[in-house]
Amino acid sequence: MASPDKPINTDVPEKNAFALHFLQTLSNLRTQNPFNSPNKTNDRVTKIKKAAYVSMARAAGGTNRLWSRALLRRAAKEDNKIVRLRKKRVTWQRRRRNQRAPEVERLRKLVPGGGGMETSKLMEETAHYIKCLCMQVKVMQCLVDGLSPK
Amino acid sequence: MENELFMNTELPPPPEMAVHFEPPSSSSPTLNWALMDPNLSRNSSPPQDCFPWEKSTEQQQQQSFFDSALSSLVSSPTPSNSNFSGGGGDGFMIRELIGKLGNIGNSSGEIYGAPMGNNNGQESRSASCYATPMSSPPPPMMSRTTPLTEFSGDPGFAERAARFSCFGSRSFNGRTNSGLPINNGNIVSSGKLTRVSSTPALKALVSPEFASAVSRPMIPAGESNPKLPGEFSRKRKSASKGKPKENPLSTASPSPTFSKTAERKQDWNGKGIKISEEKGGKRRREEEEEDKDEEEEGNKSNSTKPPEPPKDYIHVRARRGQATDSHSLAERVRREKIGERMKLLQDLVPGCNKVTGKALMLDEIINYVQSLQRQVEFLSMKLSSVNDTRLEFNMDTLVSKDVMIPSSSNRLHEEGIQCESSNHHQQLNNYNNNSQLHPNISSSNMMLQSSMNSLETSTLARSFTHLPTLTQFTDSISQYHMFSEEDLQSIVGMGVAHNPNHESQNMKIEL
Numbered sequence: 101m102a103s104p105d106k107p108i109n110t111d112v113p114e115k116n117a118f119a120l121h122f123l124q125t126l127s128n129l130r131t132q133n134p135f136n137s138p139n140k141t142n143d144r145v146t147k148i149k150k151a152a153y154v155s156m157a158r159a160a161g162g163t164n165r166l167w168s169r170a171l172l173r174r175a176a177k178e179d180n181k182i183v184r185l186r187k188k189r190v191t192w193q194r195r196r197r198n199q200r201a202p203e204v205e206r207l208r209k210l211v212p213g214g215g216g217m218e219t220s221k222l223m224e225e226t227a228h229y230i231k232c233l234c235m236q237v238k239v240m241q242c243l244v245d246g247l248s249p250k
Numbered sequence: 251m252e253n254e255l256f257m258n259t260e261l262p263p264p265p266e267m268a269v270h271f272e273p274p275s276s277s278s279p280t281l282n283w284a285l286m287d288p289n290l291s292r293n294s295s296p297p298q299d300c301f302p303w304e305k306s307t308e309q310q311q312q313q314s315f316f317d318s319a320l321s322s323l324v325s326s327p328t329p330s331n332s333n334f335s336g337g338g339g340d341g342f343m344i345r346e347l348i349g350k351l352g353n354i355g356n357s358s359g360e361i362y363g364a365p366m367g368n369n370n371g372q373e374s375r376s377a378s379c380y381a382t383p384m385s386s387p388p389p390p391m392m393s394r395t396t397p398l399t400e401f402s403g404d405p406g407f408a409e410r411a412a413r414f415s416c417f418g419s420r421s422f423n424g425r426t427n428s429g430l431p432i433n434n435g436n437i438v439s440s441g442k443l444t445r446v447s448s449t450p451a452l453k454a455l456v457s458p459e460f461a462s463a464v465s466r467p468m469i470p471a472g473e474s475n476p477k478l479p480g481e482f483s484r485k486r487k488s489a490s491k492g493k494p495k496e497n498p499l500s501t502a503s504p505s506p507t508f509s510k511t512a513e514r515k516q517d518w519n520g521k522g523i524k525i526s527e528e529k530g531g532k533r534r535r536e537e538e539e540e541d542k543d544e545e546e547e548g549n550k551s552n553s554t555k556p557p558e559p560p561k562d563y564i565h566v567r568a569r570r571g572q573a574t575d576s577h578s579l580a581e582r583v584r585r586e587k588i589g590e591r592m593k594l595l596q597d598l599v600p601g602c603n604k605v606t607g608k609a610l611m612l613d614e615i616i617n618y619v620q621s622l623q624r625q626v627e628f629l630s631m632k633l634s635s636v637n638d639t640r641l642e643f644n645m646d647t648l649v650s651k652d653v654m655i656p657s658s659s660n661r662l663h664e665e666g667i668q669c670e671s672s673n674h675h676q677q678l679n680n681y682n683n684n685s686q687l688h689p690n691i692s693s694s695n696m697m698l699q700s701s702m703n704s705l706e707t708s709t710l711a712r713s714f715t716h717l718p719t720l721t722q723f724t725d726s727i728s729q730y731h732m733f734s735e736e737d738l739q740s741i742v743g744m745g746v747a748h749n750p751n752h753e754s755q756n757m758k759i760e761l
Contacts, residue, residue, distance in 0.1 A: 149630040203612035210619045223591030230598050233622035240629035
């Protein structure tokens with residue numbers, strides 16, 4: 101009886117979409133910095149990680165989700181690009197900040213874009229985020245397994 | 251506090267109440283019929299003069315009242331009617347109207363029938379939305395058939411009547427009462443007068459003589475209302491139980507013994523969203539149980555829940571003993587929402603079912619998310635070391651072609667060996683150059699890092715053994731292309747069927 105507004109939607113994103121996008125960005129990465137640049141291993145790791153997250157966000161429906169929006173925005177910011185996402189109104193006053201449970205605050209930090217969310221929204225986003233992460237991990241695991249020599 | 255409220259609600263002086271209700275009705279009569287119902291039904295008729303044809307004589311006033319009532323019935327802006335006030339009788343229209351109104355009147359009569367008996371003492375109560383139809387003031391119309399003729403001239407009338415017909419009794423009620431000019435200044439009697447439900451009026455329409463005969467006596471009946479408020483709440487509640495749907499307010503108000511004041515504010519502030527009380531999650535129930543003892547003197551019938559509210563409202567229902575001011579209601583709704591989402595998360599996160607308590611559950615969730623994120627990091631590290639040469643080829647083919655033929659395991663293996671060699675070759679370089687950065691990963695692709703030392707040597711050895719094949723590698727690039735294509739496809743296809751054991755192993759090692 102609480103929320104007849106709309107059902108909580110946590111669809112699992114397309115793993116193929118994610119894989120495709122991820123692989124594309126990986127190949128782009130490869131062309132950008134030649135593979136025999138061993139000094140940049142660490143850099144490359146972060147880049148790959150970022151690519152993974154960005155492609156996950158893309159696969160998860162782009163800007164429909166708050167966390168994916170936050171991810172894309174952050175990524176774009178890192179690239180020094182001008183971010184132009186359609187603005188969504190977040191009608192949520194930041195009240196009771198001090199009273200909130202510390203666990204929720206921790207979760208807020210974990211979920212991208214969680215800082216400005218209402219708690220119930222945060223939960224919803226977290227659910228979706230977890231699903232996407234699972235998918236991402238699976239696909240990446242498969243990639244690693246397949247690419248690495250047997 | 252609740253006791254206080256109880257007392258207050260039970261015995262308010264009727265006139266005061268009438269005064270109290272006035273402002274909302276006058277301020278926003280059209281906003282929400284359901285909400286307005288009670289106000290309107292007992293409103294003391296704000297003197298809004300939207301009816302230019304009103305005249306000073308009492309009869310005319312009565313007439314105007316009738317007009318206003320009718321016009322409001324018809325759900326059209328009243329002023330429009332005024333234009334046609336002088337119109338001649340259009341028999342067809344009238345008949346149509348009468349037919350419709352008659353139906354509605356009947357239905358409303360049924361609806362109001364139940365509460366009627368209870369209503370008598372209820373005058374003080376805010377919630378008497380189902381006013382007794384009989385107590386309503388047909389007097390205005392008793393004398394005249396003329397108002398009808400006025401309507402008949404209105405071209406949009408039929409339309410409005412049609413619309414009106416679908417209004418249902420509830421909106422109807424609100425309408426009728428919205429514009430009653432007749433009661434001006436007559437606060438005491440207004441309570442009864444305004445209870446005008448359309449029915450009598452309609453009957454009067456059909457047979458004015460009858461109405462005139464009947465309507466007069468009606469008023470005194472209405473006047474007799476304010477008495478015995480105490481017993482009343484319960485009776486009324488039982489009556490209202492049956493048909494809360496027709497009048498959402500009745501559901502909220504009949505159980506009003508507590509929380510009246512706050513609720514009233516909410517109900518009558520004219521907003522579309524009505525937060526009445528809600529009965530809710532476990533916590534609430536617990537609270538209720540705790541409070542039950544204290545409130546036993548109060549009404550016991552409160553536990554009866556009203557059926558589903560209309561969808562437009564956020565319907566909140568408080569159990570006994572719960573705070574009912576808007577803030578705590580909202581807070582309760584919020585908590586409920588959160589709980590709902592938590593359940594959802596609980597299903598997602600493994601091992602979360604066993605944990606009880608929100609904090610622990612959140613901890614579990616946080617841990618899970620963190621582990622997933624770390625896993626991604628780890629995998630990306632692995633990928634960074636793995637995908638040196640192969641990915642380049644893979645990409646183009648993958649993008650260009652969608653459907654691939656599943657590759658035979660032999661070829662894959664072959665390719666794997668070749669690739670392995672190349673990878674290891676490069677790994678060697680990496681390892682030599684910066685062994686301090688990611689020694690474990692760069693050195694061993696598929697090896698588990700737990701057995702680092704032993705594996706390192708083995709990798710090195712293997713890479714050396716495969717070095718000869720590396721020379722072939724450059725020759726067979728075209729072949730490689732094909733292979734890699736298939737390989738990737740299989741990889742992607744593998745997505746779901748991927749081995750969990752492996753993953754968990756990796757995770758363990760990673761952690």
